[in-house]
Amino acid sequence: MKKLTLLLLVCTACFMRAQTKAEVAIQQYEEKFPQEKISIILDKDRYISGDQIWFKAFVFDGNTRSEISTSLFVELYDANKKLVTKKLLPLYKGEGKGNLKLAEDLKENIYYLRAYTSWISNFSEDFIYVKQIAVYNPSSEEKLVKNPVSNWSATVHPESGSFIDGVETKMAVRLHTNGGSPKSWKGTVVDSEKPEVAIASFQGLDENVGFLSMTPQKGKKYQVIVQDNLGKQSMIDLPVVQEKGIYLKVISNDSAIKYQLIGSSGNIDLKNYKIIGTINNRLVYKAVHKKTGRDSYSIPTQQLINGILQLTVFNENEKVIASRLCFVKPNNLEVQKPNLQSIKKSNQPRSLNQFEFAPQTNYSSYTVLVQDIADENIQVSHNLLSDLWLTNDLTSVIKSPAQYFSKNRSTEALDALLISERWKRFDWKNIITGNYPFIKHKPEPYLSYTGSLTINQSPAPNTEFNLAYRNENSDLKIIPVKTDNSGNFAMQNMIFDDTYKFYYQLNGAKNTNNVKVFAKSNLSAIPYLNTLPTSEYRLEPRSKDEEADPEIAQYVVAKKIQKNFDQKINEIEEVKLKAKKKDKTKVLNKELSSSMFQSADEIVFDFVNDNMSAMGSPDILQWLNGRVAGLEIRREMGQSVAYIRGSRATIFLDEMRAEPSMLNGISVNDIAMIKVFKGISAVRSGSSVAIYTKRGGSSNEKDGTKSGMNEIVLNGFDKELAYNNIDYKNTNPSDIPTDLRKLLYWNPNVATKDKQDAIIQFYNNDSPKKQKVTIISLDDDSVHIPLYYSEILP
Known part of the structure; x- marks a missing residue:
C-alpha cells in the first residue's frame, strides 16, 4: 500500500x-x-556539432512511474526558438530512450532540449521540461562565453506570506541572476527611518537563498539591504506590517513536521481553522484547529515520502489564510543504492575495468554511465533527484538544484528556498469553485490513428477492410478494421518505427481504385509558446588565429573516435549477421515478434519447426491448457478465456490486442507460434498470450501484399539507434590512434535476468583520471523510492 494513503487514513x-x-x-x-x-x-x-545526444527519459506521475502517457516528444530548439531536430519515442512503464543527431555545421550556441507528453500539454507550459545544452563548433564565427556576475536582484519572502505585528517571522531572501552568481553575499534589515541601525543580519546560504528572523512592529517600515562581495547593493522594501493575521510556522525534521498557527495580538479566534497538506496534488493530511493558543501540532513522517509538502490554512469560509511549502524528511532521503562488487579497476591507458552489482528487489532495469573526470568535487547541476523532488514542481529558476540532495546538502538552505516559493500546479480558489483545467489532449495508447473509408468518394459506413504491411523483419502483418456508422475508424496501440506503407483491401471484394482510405495520427507536436529560458552564456566573435579551448578540442577528437568506431562495429555486425547460425525457433521468434514482445520470461511454442499439431483441439487456447504452469483455460459465455495465476490474461493476435471471440475464425493450422508471458512488460500491463499466424510469401504477392492493392503511408516512432561502447578487445588499436573520450560507458537499459548480477565493463582512454559511475533505476511496485548512485569508482 502506498505511504501517502496510510497517513491520510490516520489523520x-x-x-x-x-x-x-x-x-x-x-x-x-x-x-x-x-x-x-x-x-x-x-x-x-556539453556537445560538439555533429555529435549524437544520447538520453534516457523518465516520466513520473507524482513520484511513481507514469502509466498515463505512452509516447514522448523530444525537441531541440536554437536560440531563436527555431526547431533544430525532434523525436517521437515510445514510453515503456514511464521510460524512454533515444538520441538526437546534431548537424556537422550546427553553429556554436546554447540550444534548448524540450520534452513533453500530450497529457502534460493540457496544463501550464511552465511545467514542460526544458534544459539548456551547450553545443560547440570551433568552425563557428562566434564562440560561447559565460557571462560574468550579472546585475542580480533580490526578493524577500516572509514565511507563509504573513508579516504580522509582534510575531517573530522567518524570512527567505532570494537572489535572482541571469549570469554568474556573486561569490558571496549578505544583508541586513533596517528601519527606513533609521537606516544606519541594523535590526537583523544574514549571510547568503548559497547562490539562491539566505534567511533571517525578525519581529516586526506595527507602523514601522522595513527594508532589506543586500550586498555582494564586490560591494554592489540592492534595497528591498518589506511588506507592510499587518495588524491582524495568521502566521504559519513550520519546522520539518525526519520524524515529524511540526507547525503552529500563530494569531496576532488582536485575539483572532483560530478555532475551526482547517489545515490541509498535499504532496504531488494528493491529499495526505487534514486537521481542524480546536484550540486558540500557540499550540504546536505534529505530522508524523514515517508514512510520508520525500518531496514537497504544501500546508494550507483555511478559515471557516474556506478562504486561504496562509500557506507554506516544506520538504519532507530533508535529512533522510529515501534512495536505494546498488552495492558495487567484484571491482577490477586499472589506471593504465586503454585498460579494461569491471564492476558488478546485484539486482535490487523491485528494480529490473538500470541506466548506467561511466565518465572520466579530473575533479571529483565538481557536481552536476541537475540530476534525477532534483528533477523528481524539486524543480519539476516549481517554475522559478533555481541554480544547481542537485546540491540540495547531495551528501553535503544544506537543509536550512532548502527550507529557505521553499519559503520563497509558491505551489502553482493548481490554485485553491479555482478548484474549489470548479474551475478545472480544460483537457484538449487526451492520452493515446502508443500510436493511434483516426481515418475514414470512402467508396466512390462517399463514406462507407459499417464496412470491413484489411490493412496489411511488412514490418522491419519483412513479416506480413494484417490489421482487420471496421468503420462506424459514419464511415470513420480508429486504430490504437500500434507500435512501429519509421515510415510504413499500409496496403488496404475490402473484405470479400476485389480491390478497385474507387476505394480510398485516409488516416492521420492522433499525436501532434505542441507549439513552443513560452519564452526561452535566459542563458548564462553569450556569444562573442572568434578571432581567426584563436586556438581552440583544450577541453573543446578533446571533445572534437572524442567525436571522431566514436564515429570511426561505430562504422567498424556496423561492418562487423553485418559480417556476423550473415555468418551466425541461430536455431530455427529463435529465427522464427525474431521474424514474427517485435522487440516489445520479446522477454526473458516468455514461453514459446513453435508450430512451424517443432512438428507440433493442434488438430483435434476445439480452439488454440484449449490446446494450451495444461502445457504451461499456472495457465488455465476457462469457458465463459461460450468462449475460451485464458487465466494465468488466477488473473485474466490479455490476448494478442499478431501483436494487436484481441478479444477471445476473434480467435474463432482462425484455423489451428494457420498458427505459426504462441508465446506465453507471465509478467509485466513494456506493452503488457499483466500476463498475456501472444498468438502469431503464418505469413504468406507466394508468387502473386509484391512487397507483402497482393498486386493492385492501394496504399497509405503512416509515420511511426523514430527508430532507436544503439550506442556502441568502445571495446579494445575486439578492436585494432591502430583504428583509434588517439583516445580522449570522457564518456567511457553508456547503457540506458541494463536489464538483469534471473536475478543474475549485472556486469559492467569499460575501457579507459589514453589519459585516465577518475571514473565516475552513475546508476539510476525506478522501482516497479510504486514504493516511491528511486535508485540513484553517482560516485567515484572505489
Whole structure:
C-alpha cells in the first residue's frame, strides 16, 4: 500500500466530519488531473556539432512511474526558438530512450532540449521540461562565453506570506541572476527611518537563498539591504506590517513536521481553522484547529515520502489564510543504492575495468554511465533527484538544484528556498469553485490513428477492410478494421518505427481504385509558446588565429573516435549477421515478434519447426491448457478465456490486442507460434498470450501484399539507434590512434535476468583520471523510492 494513503487514513480518523469543498476539490483534481513530470538523463554535459545526444527519459506521475502517457516528444530548439531536430519515442512503464543527431555545421550556441507528453500539454507550459545544452563548433564565427556576475536582484519572502505585528517571522531572501552568481553575499534589515541601525543580519546560504528572523512592529517600515562581495547593493522594501493575521510556522525534521498557527495580538479566534497538506496534488493530511493558543501540532513522517509538502490554512469560509511549502524528511532521503562488487579497476591507458552489482528487489532495469573526470568535487547541476523532488514542481529558476540532495546538502538552505516559493500546479480558489483545467489532449495508447473509408468518394459506413504491411523483419502483418456508422475508424496501440506503407483491401471484394482510405495520427507536436529560458552564456566573435579551448578540442577528437568506431562495429555486425547460425525457433521468434514482445520470461511454442499439431483441439487456447504452469483455460459465455495465476490474461493476435471471440475464425493450422508471458512488460500491463499466424510469401504477392492493392503511408516512432561502447578487445588499436573520450560507458537499459548480477565493463582512454559511475533505476511496485548512485569508482 502506498505511504501517502496510510497517513491520510490516520489523520482523518482523528477528525470525523463531513468533507468540505477544499477536500472534495483536491481529491477530484488528483483523480481527474494527475500531473506528469519529466527527467532527462544525458550522456554528457556539453556537445560538439555533429555529435549524437544520447538520453534516457523518465516520466513520473507524482513520484511513481507514469502509466498515463505512452509516447514522448523530444525537441531541440536554437536560440531563436527555431526547431533544430525532434523525436517521437515510445514510453515503456514511464521510460524512454533515444538520441538526437546534431548537424556537422550546427553553429556554436546554447540550444534548448524540450520534452513533453500530450497529457502534460493540457496544463501550464511552465511545467514542460526544458534544459539548456551547450553545443560547440570551433568552425563557428562566434564562440560561447559565460557571462560574468550579472546585475542580480533580490526578493524577500516572509514565511507563509504573513508579516504580522509582534510575531517573530522567518524570512527567505532570494537572489535572482541571469549570469554568474556573486561569490558571496549578505544583508541586513533596517528601519527606513533609521537606516544606519541594523535590526537583523544574514549571510547568503548559497547562490539562491539566505534567511533571517525578525519581529516586526506595527507602523514601522522595513527594508532589506543586500550586498555582494564586490560591494554592489540592492534595497528591498518589506511588506507592510499587518495588524491582524495568521502566521504559519513550520519546522520539518525526519520524524515529524511540526507547525503552529500563530494569531496576532488582536485575539483572532483560530478555532475551526482547517489545515490541509498535499504532496504531488494528493491529499495526505487534514486537521481542524480546536484550540486558540500557540499550540504546536505534529505530522508524523514515517508514512510520508520525500518531496514537497504544501500546508494550507483555511478559515471557516474556506478562504486561504496562509500557506507554506516544506520538504519532507530533508535529512533522510529515501534512495536505494546498488552495492558495487567484484571491482577490477586499472589506471593504465586503454585498460579494461569491471564492476558488478546485484539486482535490487523491485528494480529490473538500470541506466548506467561511466565518465572520466579530473575533479571529483565538481557536481552536476541537475540530476534525477532534483528533477523528481524539486524543480519539476516549481517554475522559478533555481541554480544547481542537485546540491540540495547531495551528501553535503544544506537543509536550512532548502527550507529557505521553499519559503520563497509558491505551489502553482493548481490554485485553491479555482478548484474549489470548479474551475478545472480544460483537457484538449487526451492520452493515446502508443500510436493511434483516426481515418475514414470512402467508396466512390462517399463514406462507407459499417464496412470491413484489411490493412496489411511488412514490418522491419519483412513479416506480413494484417490489421482487420471496421468503420462506424459514419464511415470513420480508429486504430490504437500500434507500435512501429519509421515510415510504413499500409496496403488496404475490402473484405470479400476485389480491390478497385474507387476505394480510398485516409488516416492521420492522433499525436501532434505542441507549439513552443513560452519564452526561452535566459542563458548564462553569450556569444562573442572568434578571432581567426584563436586556438581552440583544450577541453573543446578533446571533445572534437572524442567525436571522431566514436564515429570511426561505430562504422567498424556496423561492418562487423553485418559480417556476423550473415555468418551466425541461430536455431530455427529463435529465427522464427525474431521474424514474427517485435522487440516489445520479446522477454526473458516468455514461453514459446513453435508450430512451424517443432512438428507440433493442434488438430483435434476445439480452439488454440484449449490446446494450451495444461502445457504451461499456472495457465488455465476457462469457458465463459461460450468462449475460451485464458487465466494465468488466477488473473485474466490479455490476448494478442499478431501483436494487436484481441478479444477471445476473434480467435474463432482462425484455423489451428494457420498458427505459426504462441508465446506465453507471465509478467509485466513494456506493452503488457499483466500476463498475456501472444498468438502469431503464418505469413504468406507466394508468387502473386509484391512487397507483402497482393498486386493492385492501394496504399497509405503512416509515420511511426523514430527508430532507436544503439550506442556502441568502445571495446579494445575486439578492436585494432591502430583504428583509434588517439583516445580522449570522457564518456567511457553508456547503457540506458541494463536489464538483469534471473536475478543474475549485472556486469559492467569499460575501457579507459589514453589519459585516465577518475571514473565516475552513475546508476539510476525506478522501482516497479510504486514504493516511491528511486535508485540513484553517482560516485567515484572505489
